[in-house]
Amino acid sequence: MKKFITLLALVLTVQIHSQITGLSGWNIVLDPGHSGQENMGIHNYSEAMKNLYVARHLRAFLLDSTDIDTVYMTRTDSIQVVGLSQRSDYANSIGAAWFHSIHSDAGSATSNTTLMLWGQYANGQEKVPNGGKAMSDIMIGNLTKGMRTNTVYGSIGDCSFYGCTSGGPYLSVNRLTNMPSELSEAGFHTNPRQNQLNMNYEWKRLEAKTFWWSIIKFKGAQRPYPGIVAGIITDSESGQPINGAVITVNGRTYTTDTYQSLFYKYSNDSTLLRNGFYYFEKVPGGNQSISVSAPGYDTYNSTVAMSDTFFTFRDVALVNAMPPYVSGIIPAEGDSLYPGVNSLQITFSRPMDTASVNAAYSFSPAVVSAARVWNANERTLTINTSAFQFGTQYTLTIQPTAKDKYNHPLDGDGNGTGGDAFVHNFSTRVPDAIAPKVVFSYPADMANVMEKRPVINLTFSEPIKTSSLSGKISYINTSTNANIQT
Structure with a gap:
């Protein structure tokens, strides 16, 4: 029994020492903006629901880790319908020390900024009692950095933002409350990416953490070691977030x-x-191992250095494990090309290690010194055919030593498994010994044309290398034998 009591005392001592002090004698009202499912986001997740969960997380952080007297909420579930004046009346009736209203913004699908609005009179002065501006000035930095976005207006008085012709503050939650107050706008729920992040339970904890840290700083308390690592897992080629990554x-x-x-x-x-x-809390300091895997992707293994001042963000772009294959080729199997006129073009499904491809392909019969060029995304190889023989059957072989940028060997037969050669047959045409000729012209030869400026059209018997026509066509006035300048 004595050993048990000693252990219990030790545990209690650790808990007391880890509690953040400096908030005793102070309280706050958290106001999850809107009610029910109001302000529906672009993908059917409402602002009201997001605000509620952020407030719940923030309340838990404050009550569990600080010596704050108490934390009130204007609503605690998605069933309650609370009007604007009811929120202010509630805070005033309990004599709250502070009021913080939690929101997200709405606008175009491409907008996603943060904003802090503190109470301001029409004359530009901060609402009395003061404090909302100072709190907002701290919150805007943490909120913007935590959400990894940007802010346009930052921390600003609500009259400056919306415009007040008289009186003020503009916002009801700032105007009707008797204590310092501010309203936060954490991104846009009308932004597709942000709305999908808002759905995540831990994302709302992340937002709440930014407010928690801000309150601690405002109250002059020392912020503890964060111990949080979070990030986004995406496909390295498409950039799309990956579901079900571990x-x-x-x-x-x-x-x-x-x-x-x-x-x-x-x-x-x-x-x-x-x-x-993804999101982890209570991660020890220093370098920590991180591994990311997902079906159909190469596993990522590394270490992450934990920040001792803020969130540690580590995004990971996973590489698709699918081997590269030839997704297109000109000429097609069994088709032909004209040497020196038509190029051989090979398109791969993924960006390639060009050096490995250059060393892996060959022709039978052999072709000496065929010039080649890769396009900018290193997926398409174009081979000049000037060195190819006329009237010849060729076989192109690309050995499985050809690899993509991620070291996956070529899937030559396209069966989903790398490690086999790609084989392609085509032929070259016989030499063209017949010169092109004009088979149609407008106006016709010796025609009497009534148009002042007729458009002259020439049709040839076969495709023409247009650059060869430069300087070869002239117009002569048959009455004077003079050249007509064009």
């Missing part, structure tokens, strides 16, 4: 959201929604 950090795992785990609530399309977000 992230392991320091022996703990997190699986990114999937249709089955979350997105089915908001869409009937199992391929539409994805956020690729």
